[in-house]
Amino acid sequence: MESFKIAIFCWESLYAERVGGLARAATHIAETLAQRHEVHFFTRGWMPDQTINDVHYHYCKPQGNNIVEYCNSMSLAMVDNFHQFDQNQKFDCLHFHDWHAVQALHILQDRNTILTYHSTEYGRNGNQSGDWWEYREISGKEWYGGLIAKRVTAVSAALKNEVMQLYNVPDGKCDVIPNGVVPHQFRAEIDAGEVKRGYGIHPYTPLILFVGRLVYQKGPDLLIAAMKNVCQNYRDAKLIVAGEGNMRAFLEEQTRNLPVHFVGYIPDSEYIRLLNACDLVVIPSRNEPFGLVLLEAWSAEKGVVASNVGGLAENIDAFVDGVKVEPSPDALAWGMNTVIDDPSRAMTLGKWGRKKVDRRFLWGPIGEKITEMYSHVVA
Known part of the structure; x- marks a missing residue:
């Protein structure tokens, strides 16, 4: 060549x-x-x-x-x-x-x-x-x-x-x-319980992770609204929101009585720790042309609940390597509850996602x- x-x-x-x-x-x-x-x-x-x-x-x-x-x-x-x-x-x-x-x-x-x-x-x-x-x-x-x-x-x-x-x-x-994606950059052998404890979270508590800009396109408001439903089923569930954007003040106001922790911008090293410690990654975008976070979550063998839009819809095979839902609070809550209810399913989704990375996204x-x-x- x-x-x-x-x-x-x-x-x-x-x-x-x-x-x-x-x-x-x-x-x-x-x-x-x-x-x-x-x-x-x-x-x-x-x-x-x-x-x-x-x-x-x-x-x-x-x-x-x-x-x-x-x-x-x-x-x-x-x-x-x-x-x-x-x-x-x-x-x-x-x-x-x-x-x-x-x-x-x-x-x-x-x-x-x-x-x-x-x-x-x-x-x-x-x-x-x-x-x-x-x-x-x-x-x-x-x-x-x-x-x-x-x-x-x-x-x-x-x-x-x-x-x-x-x-x-x-x-x-x-x-x-x-x-x-370079998958080995996002997979780390860490003590998930220790990472959770660092954020004041019990090691056995279901930890949900959102990473992205806090803007309308990425749908963090939809995720916050969905958490109200999730907490009715899993009172100990916690959500960490990593990222900055013009919606942050509004979102923080919406989460006064919810178990949501805003950590702002975090360095890659902390992102990798959280990615490997969490139990579920949620991508609630209203519009997502591709969605690099999906590949990063799969590289860490994490289960994903994502909006059925754009590149996310193309790349996820429903209930094989991820759960696809409409970008609405009720649909996101259903998807999150479904995965949290069966931890083995989350692990299986993540492992199949990792295999897809090797086949299509190197x-x-x-x-x-x-x-x-x-x-x-x-x-």
Whole structure:
């Protein structure tokens, strides 16, 4: 297989500015490709350029009064950095992730460009912010990026359909290439009882874990409402909510009399401890283009209750490796009660999920699909 010189444009990475799951996905894509290709990663950061795991990171320091101005500034700085390493147009493929660097895509549109959608602004906010100018600007950039990129990929068939409907991206222009996971990074031999005791929870108490942004899209309010029902059946059940977002104050107000513990943003090391100590992971998203938390829970062999939407609906086989329910408090409560009621079922779901990770979601085979897509773009 031929070797390419690849430029990746993404506003976050694991080793500098990090916001959400996009950092993990883009970084692992870069590191997987770097095993066979020369990879340069253009992103934000406040440190000197560096090379990590054979990926060459080039940082910029954008500024702006709002997210749109900030990302335009970032795009221009990325292009300046790119030109320093593009003598005689040596880069074969330019791979952009999400809308943040679309201005850079615009400037470099005559090259072999790929845009990967990890989500859409509509998916993130639905009709909640349709009147905000930022919503319209970001949606416009997502449309324009899909129009000018030579090739488009989406992380699930559901997201592909979404961008086709929203932005008129032709079916033949868009590939589905899923995210992956490094499973050993999320499996740890720990004393679950000790971890629980550290949070004031009895070792035998059913511990439910939510990890994600506390925003409308991720449905934490649906989970909180569902906990009222769960606690009627399991008075000792506890929920830990890990993450930050604009709904936190509202959610905390809703949980005054519920056994819910908000821990905010936690480092990866603590996330792995909680992931391996919990009895159930719940993903109550209203919209979920993929759902990396699902792969991480499966890597730790944990049972999952998830909304029957998007990439979650595609990837979970009901009652084989997870329980799928509608994104509503009653349905989530039913799913949680069903799994808590039978701990052996939770273990079985987790083990089958781990097997699916090995079959479908390892980065090596996914990297080969990306390389094959590059070959078609370059040809």
